[in-house]
């Protein structure tokens with residue numbers, strides 16, 4: 724008996740949720756979402772088809788004793804970028820390191836040859852067409868092997 728009522732209430736919940744989302748759609752919710760704006764601008768997930776824009780900050784992993792571990796604690800705020808083949812990809816990269824002498828780069832080798840190299844408090848961007856599918860490593864030339872990430876270009 725208990726089991727039945729549980730199943731019933733669960734299916735009721737699903738129906739309610741469905742009705743709710745259905746309702747939103749019938750009010751033109753989805754269409755409006757495309758143009759939805761935040762105080763800062765367009766919602767990123769509603770990006771233009773064929774274009775991908777990424778915002779990446781330098782970051783630091785906490786509690787890494789660089790002297791003891793002999794490894795840099797530097798990192799990126801985002802480690803995986805996903806694009807579709809043919810997308811125009813824009814990377815906006817920000818050096819927010821509080822060490823004034825610390826440079827960071829966002830670099831991808833062949834075939835994309837992207838290189839953004841920043842000094843203290845600088846930012847830069849690069850745009851390229853993701854015309855080759857595959858998995859590509861992006862890295863900071865100053866903090867290998869730890870400061871890396873991956874760009875996945877889906878076919």
Ligand SMILES: [Cu+2]
Pocket residue numbers: 797826827828863864865866870
């Ligand atoms: Cu770096």
